[in-house]
Amino acid sequence: MGLQGTRLATFAALLLTGTAALLGAALLLGSGGLDADLIATLRAPRVVAAAGVGALLALSGLAMQVLLRNPLADPYVMGTSGGASVGALLALLSGVSLWIGAAGGALLAGVMLLALARSALAASDDASARLILTGAMLASVAGALATLLLTLTPDERLRGAIFWLVGDLSGAQHGWVCLLGALAFALTLLARRRSVDRLMLGSEAAALLGEPVRRLRYELLVAASLAAGLAVATAGAIGFVGLVVPQLLRLTGVQRTRELAWMSPVGGAALLVAADLAARIVVAPMELPVGAVMALIGAPLFIGFLMRSGR
Amino acid sequence: MNRPLMETRSLTLGAAGRTLLRDLSWQARGGERWCVIGRNAVGKSTLLRALAGLSVPRREGTVSWLGRSQAEWAPADAAALRAFAPQQSNDRFPIAVQRLLELAACVPGGSDPWALLRALDATHLAERDVMQLSGGERQRVALAQCAAQGAPLMLLDEPVAFQDPAHQRQVARWLLTLTERCLVFSAHDVNWIAGVATHVLALHGDGGWEAGPVATMLDAERLEAVYGCRWRQADGAWLIVE
Numbered sequence: 001m002g003l004q005g006t007r008l009a010t011f012a013a014l015l016l017t018g019t020a021a022l023l024g025a026a027l028l029l030g031s032g033g034l035d036a037d038l039i040a041t042l043r044a045p046r047v048v049a050a051a052g053v054g055a056l057l058a059l060s061g062l063a064m065q066v067l068l069r070n071p072l073a074d075p076y077v078m079g080t081s082g083g084a085s086v087g088a089l090l091a092l093l094s095g096v097s098l099w100i101g102a103a104g105g106a107l108l109a110g111v112m113l114l115a116l117a118r119s120a121l122a123a124s125d126d127a128s129a130r131l132i133l134t135g136a137m138l139a140s141v142a143g144a145l146a147t148l149l150l151t152l153t154p155d156e157r158l159r160g161a162i163f164w165l166v167g168d169l170s171g172a173q174h175g176w177v178c179l180l181g182a183l184a185f186a187l188t189l190l191a192r193r194r195s196v197d198r199l200m201l202g203s204e205a206a207a208l209l210g211e212p213v214r215r216l217r218y219e220l221l222v223a224a225s226l227a228a229g230l231a232v233a234t235a236g237a238i239g240f241v242g243l244v245v246p247q248l249l250r251l252t253g254v255q256r257t258r259e260l261a262w263m264s265p266v267g268g269a270a271l272l273v274a275a276d277l278a279a280r281i282v283v284a285p286m287e288l289p290v291g292a293v294m295a296l297i298g299a300p301l302f303i304g305f306l307m308r309s310g311r
Numbered sequence: 312m313n314r315p316l317m318e319t320r321s322l323t324l325g326a327a328g329r330t331l332l333r334d335l336s337w338q339a340r341g342g343e344r345w346c347v348i349g350r351n352a353v354g355k356s357t358l359l360r361a362l363a364g365l366s367v368p369r370r371e372g373t374v375s376w377l378g379r380s381q382a383e384w385a386p387a388d389a390a391a392l393r394a395f396a397p398q399q400s401n402d403r404f405p406i407a408v409q410r411l412l413e414l415a416a417c418v419p420g421g422s423d424p425w426a427l428l429r430a431l432d433a434t435h436l437a438e439r440d441v442m443q444l445s446g447g448e449r450q451r452v453a454l455a456q457c458a459a460q461g462a463p464l465m466l467l468d469e470p471v472a473f474q475d476p477a478h479q480r481q482v483a484r485w486l487l488t489l490t491e492r493c494l495v496f497s498a499h500d501v502n503w504i505a506g507v508a509t510h511v512l513a514l515h516g517d518g519g520w521e522a523g524p525v526a527t528m529l530d531a532e533r534l535e536a537v538y539g540c541r542w543r544q545a546d547g548a549w550l551i552v553e
Contacts, residue, residue, distance in 0.1 A: 002407050002440075069403050198414050200404045204365060204397075209417055209460065210390030255406055 003253035019270040050276040051269035052178025056231040058268025061242015063224035075228035076239030078135030082142025083109025084232035085164040103229035110225040167238030167291025189261035196257040240298020316493040321372035333518030347497040349514035355497040363395035390417040393464040396457035412459040421461020446473040467496035501549040
């Protein structure tokens with residue numbers, strides 16, 4: 001039985017308080033101490049970016065899981081973030097806007113995944129493994145392309161390989177754009193909450209209940225890709241937030257889109273702010289790339305979820 | 312005679328280079344309970360899917376609901392007219408049974424979910440997650456889900472495939488209470504069919520078919536033609552002759 005009534009309200013309150021506490025800690029802690037100027041000009045933009053990117057990635061993961069009917073889907077694991085990296089690099093090299101490149105790359109990777117996974121999705125048998133492997137291969141192709149682009153064009157305008165391959169929040173800007181994007185995405189999901197809940201029953205089951213399945217899936221694909229693109233343009237290809245957050249919420253007993261649509265971005269923001277805080281203070285004054293920290297948290301959890309789902 | 316809820320004209324179905332059903336022209340009305348019989352892989356599920364308007368490998372001819380061809384129905388209108396319970400549910404996300412029935416409702420004030428759960432001995436499952444149910448429990452929930460949709464035409468693919476004898480009887484009793492609806496289901500247990508169905512549609516496997524009231528369709532010769540083994544009746548029950 002899922003969380004309901006007072007237990008759900010309690011959990012929601014805990015989630016919100018925990019996130020607020022983390023945001024406060026992230027603003028106040030770190031090298032340099034409690035300098036007001038430092039907090040306003042350096043830490044605040046970074047915390048906002050971490051929160052925005054985390055929220056976007058969690059929503060992107062949630063939408064991809066519904067779209068692909070696979071609780072293990074995530075924009076990083078399925079190659080969408082990698083596609084965004086390649087698109088962004090190509091855009092920077094050819095002088096096009098970074099945002100357009102990242103969004104276009106993510107969308108293209110998403111469409112390719114859907115096309116390749118078409119038969120797996122259509123089959124009534126359990127094709128989860130095939131889908132995940134297809135996504136993993138797309139992700140590795142995107143990683144290879146990004147590496148090639150970086151090697152062939154040693155351009156100092158480009159950020160380093162770490163940014164494009166695992167993600168990094170140092171120097172991240174325009175975090176508020178991500179927050180607004182996440183808000184729009186969450187509202188989009190909430191407006192379709194009954195349809196999204198029905199889609200989770202299966203595309204055929206949803207179609208039998210009168211849902212415009214094809215249109216819904218395109219909307220989810222576009223939203224998930226744009227969110228991944230925006231996140232990658234801001235902080236590079238950070239992984240596993242989209243997998244870990246909705247999955248943990250489900251394990252807690254949150255089952256409905258009504259709650260998942262806002263708890264996922266809040267949880268995603270909290271997780272990435274926490275990971276970034278850890279990245280900043282664990283070996284201070286040195287900084288770790290937050291993407292590496294996330295991968296260290298996310299990959300073992302992914303394996304755990306995978307083994308659990310196989311039972 | 313009331314107007315047919317569903318009608319097929321020259322419906323031909325095929326799969327893997329083989330014709331499963333040829334030129335089915337057939338009608339089903341409210342209050343009728345049709346059982347589709349035939350050996351394994353004869354195309355019972357394919358037929359039910361085609362009747363529900365779902366994709367099948369190959370089909371020709373038309374299926375109409377209330378006199379209008381399936382393709383002309385808007386998805387939301389179709390949802391209020393026909394419901395379909397597949398043989399097996401393929402759950403990927405946790406969801407409570409109660410919530411599943413809520414999501415399934417398509418006709419306002421259509422069916423009372425608690426009455427359905429009671430009738431199907433599933434009240435105790437209301438708060439459980441569908442992914443933790445046994446095969447038989449999950450199937451009874453799927454039947455409740457199908458009825459909760461509120462549609463007058465219900466298509467059920469082997470509704471008692473995973474039920475123990477007591478629950479087979481319970482499902483049968485429940486089906487008998489749905490007197491307003493038009494039911495089309497597939498099943499294998501001839502005695503169960505004899506107690507539930509008003510009509511039988513027999514598929515012969517070579518594309519041939521035969522339809523009629525249960526009393527005329529369930530006889531030793533016809534059953535032998537369908538199943539390829541000999542039958543006799545003893546104390547009102549059908550038995551296979553060894």
